[in-house]
Amino acid sequence: MTVMEQRGAYRPTPPPAWQPRTDPAPLLPDARPYRVLGTEAAGRTDPDLLLRLYRQLVTGRRFNAQATALTKQGRLAVYPSSTGQEACEVTAAAVLEEHDWLFPSYRDTLAVVSRGVDPVRALTLLRGDWHTGYDPHEHRVAPLSTPLATQLPHAVGLAHAARLKGDDVVALALVGDGGTSEGDFHEALNFAAVWQAPVVFLVQNNGFAISVPLAKQTAAPSLAHKAVGYGMPGRLVDGNDAAAVHEVLAGAVRRAREGGGPTLVEAVTYRVEAHTNADDAGRYRSESEVETWRAHDPIVLLEEELTHRGLLDEATRTAARDAAEAMAADLRARMNADPALHPLDLFAHVHARPTAQLREQAEQLRAELEAEAEGAGR
């Protein structure tokens, strides 16, 4: 055998452990946010669904306005509004079955209310009479999570536990664009993909983390692209197009329910209000930018579609508005009553049974309260 023949037979040995893994192509998001309203796809949507979403959007917008008004009246300590993001908020609740779970972040009070939680109970965190005012098990809604992205691994763990028990449960977890920079976002997506947990992650990319724009948050092609690195599909959707958000989320939920594993959905939307009532958005963005988004408002987009299809008459508009006003009036009336406060509850739920030290401290507070009441009585 010649030297050349020997060289011809030579093949570099591949590293023994290396195998091709997931093909990334099917995981990649669309190049542009998926749209339904105003496109050919709109014709295929169920008119009843569109009308239902319309009524929920109108009520949702009114809820945000009422909650913001309550901050001005001193009835809420703070309110991070989801005005402009209502299509994501109401749809997140709409795509879930009763036995599914929702994991909200602090900006998602509207999603919590849309899931059926009493608004007054959903708002205790922001009123300040207790942290979580509702029993999470009642409507299968986790507590509103203020530490960013920390609720995402909870959703993964709960979905994983349900699957181990053989229960049909999907967890839908909400997070913002800023939250995608947190380590817990990365770890949650990684765990979900490794465990093939029935979870849907919905990132509402509203453009800002308080004042910091997306450009300073990430260099990724889109937030949906982050899914590919974990081996799950990423979906990019127009977050102000309620029909598109509904279709994409419902598809992701169905996929999770059928054992297909997790999906990351990025909904491109806009935070029309400031971060909270305590924020001054004029310091970091122009009013003209806000105006371009007001023109792409989720309610306007849906109204245009419904009108185009002859589904929106004046009676329907009025009925939607009246229902929203009734909700707001009820919320206003109930929030205008001072909440009953129970100071000794501070000690009641720290542990299953209070420690000796906490019993001592509860006694101290009880004595202080009695002295206070006596003083007030004199």
Add this chain to the structure above:
Amino acid sequence: MTTVAARPATMAQALTRALRDAMAADPTVHVMGEDVGTLGGVFRITDGLAAEFGEDRCTDTPLAEAGILGAAVGMAMYGLRPVVEMQFDAFAYPSFEQLVSHVAKMRNRTRGAMPMPLTVRIPYGGGIGGVEHHSDSSEAYYMATPGLHVYTPATVADAYGMLRAAIASDDPVVFLEPKRLYWSKDTWDPEDPPAVEPAGRAVVRRRGSSATLLTYGPSLPVCMEAAEAAREEGWDLEVVDLRSLVPFDDETVCASVRRTGRAVVVHESTGFGGPGGEIAARVTERCFHHLEAPVLRVAGFDVPYPPPMLERHHLPGVDRILDAVGRLQWEAEN
């Protein structure tokens, strides 16, 4: 019925047995962490559990402590009883936010609707020649977080009983395992482990009348040795093993100090901001008129944990404990 005679067992074996028995007794108990499955953990505490109960009950997770504890929170929300293994004390820190913001607060935040019956096992402390980040005494961080229980066993029997109690507890427990005692042996019958008592009580390990050494975990054997050595100096020392840092057993501690009139707190953790300051304050507040001398502390120096070749200078040893006992104002007695 077969009976097996008590024989020497290590703390590591007792911990393994506790996990096994807890998993056998309760199908909601799930063990999870890095390397806990096939390998049985870097200290082999979970040895055999994946084989016996399957990988769904004893799960190798991705290497991400916040993700591990965060997922455990979600599992506990759904009614499971996760037992998380953190590989080493200093590698638990990435999970700190989950522990402080969610594990510790979930019951309180939801007015009891969402308890967190999970256990976080953390091998802690020095004395094993570990390189940097493998020898921290992190108990003060956990003690300072309302909502957590903090247990640390010092004997083989307690390792079993307290871990069973931790897993059975409806509150989250940070279970600190003194890693240098993993291979300590005691006569203990693995076939007939003692009944599980609710944790939360300290215990007197050695009766004495001159002064009380208040200690826990890895420092207990050192204190027992110091108490023996102290006999030559004419001191008859009492040794209290705290066992549970939260809840703190003021009753047992104060009863001992009132008897002896003097106390030294001994732990590996740094002195400044360490558990000893809290313990000394509690004893002083409650036993002032019984004290013949200020409560002293023998602790690790206020330095980052030393490299292994220097750690013997850092760890509280017999001589340093005896020096402290010698400074308990005995001249007043004469």
